[in-house]
Amino acid sequence: MSVPSASPTLLCVHPHPDDESIACGGVLARAVDTGIRAVVVTCTGGEEGENQSGIDLGDDPLPVHRRREMAAALDALGIHHHHWLGYRDSGMVDTAANGHPDSFHRADLDEAASRLAAIIRAERPQVVVSDDHTGTYGHPDHVKAHQVTVRAVTLAADPDAEVAGAPWRVAKRYVHTMGGRQLLAAHRALLDAGLPSPFGEEPVDDPAVLPFGTPDEDITTEVDVVPWLAHKRAAMAAHRSQIGPDSFFLNVPEDLAATFFGTEQFVLEEGELGPQRPEDDLFAGLAGGDSDADDRR
Ligand SMILES: [Zn+2]
Numbered sequence: 001m002s003v004p005s006a007s008p009t010l011l012c013v014h015p016h017p018d019d020e021s022i023a024c025g026g027v028l029a030r031a032v033d034t035g036i037r038a039v040v041v042t043c044t045g046g047e048e049g050e051n052q053s054g055i056d057l058g059d060d061p062l063p064v065h066r067r068r069e070m071a072a073a074l075d076a077l078g079i080h081h082h083h084w085l086g087y088r089d090s091g092m093v094d095t096a097a098n099g100h101p102d103s104f105h106r107a108d109l110d111e112a113a114s115r116l117a118a119i120i121r122a123e124r125p126q127v128v129v130s131d132d133h134t135g136t137y138g139h140p141d142h143v144k145a146h147q148v149t150v151r152a153v154t155l156a157a158d159p160d161a162e163v164a165g166a167p168w169r170v171a172k173r174y175v176h177t178m179g180g181r182q183l184l185a186a187h188r189a190l191l192d193a194g195l196p197s198p199f200g201e202e203p204v205d206d207p208a209v210l211p212f213g214t215p216d217e218d219i220t221t222e223v224d225v226v227p228w229l230a231h232k233r234a235a236m237a238a239h240r241s242q243i244g245p246d247s248f249f250l251n252v253p254e255d256l257a258a259t260f261f262g263t264e265q266f267v268l269e270e271g272e273l274g275p276q277r278p279e280d281d282l283f284a285g286l287a288g289g290d291s292d293a294d295d296r297r
Pocket residue numbers: 015016019139142
């Protein structure tokens with residue numbers, strides 16, 4: 001197997017422009033700030049998104065505009081390593097865009113995974129993160145991003161796989177998620193503040209009734225990203241056409257932002273957990289984990 005990469009590297013795979021900022025903006029900004037190379041792969045161009053905030057796009061079609069927004073979001077997070085996987089947004093489930101021949105949804109699994117595996121071999125990340133098998137909220141591209149990432153990590157390590165570059169074994173593969181406790185706390189905080197909640201107007205006691213989320217006992221890793229919240233919120237705001245000024249993501253008051261966005265949660269699906277449970281760092285147990293962070297700052 002390959003020699004270890006010189007610098008610790010985090011690689012996050014996301015279906016659309018904006019998902020990186022919403023799901024992993026904190027750990028990405030934190031990585032950059034603590035000397036870890038942070039790499040983002042975006043599977044589609046977000047062609048099926050709508051101009052949610054009705055901003056003036058000028059003469060540009062939305063996908064061109066979204067590329068500029070993506071560049072601004074990456075800048076806000078401090079990321080300089082970005083790859084487009086090259087597929088077309090598949091749209092929401094059961095829409096006509098699902099059937100587009102270039103859609104990510106219809107892409108051959110091994111073909112898409114080979115593209116991602118080549119990026120993994122070139123970037124040599126110790127840690128890879130994607131959506132979970134439910135696609136977080138069921139969007140076909142989010143489900144596909146999970147499937148493609150699982151397969152790509154296997155292909156990247158396989159010396160017999162027909163993938164460009166030298167084989168590379170990812171030490172830890174995670175999925176990003178949200179635990180029921182965190183979702184309920186956010187819901188309650190919004191209701192207490194008299195603000196609309198994405199989970200309705202009724203108080204909820206049982207996280208099992210929420211439409212998504214992971215049981216708390218399954219969360220393996222909780223990363224405190226409060227010191228990097230300004231970067232994460234600026235990155236979300238950079239996706240102006242998707243996350244408009246009326247969006248819940250931008251309207252959460254400053255004092256509630258930590259409740260919503262201050263902890264990013266993950267489940268380790270491949271590799272060895274660090275000694276602490278839950279882990280407080282995606283690199284726990286690896287060279288480049290928090291125990292080494294002081295040397296890098
Ligand atoms: Zn998405």
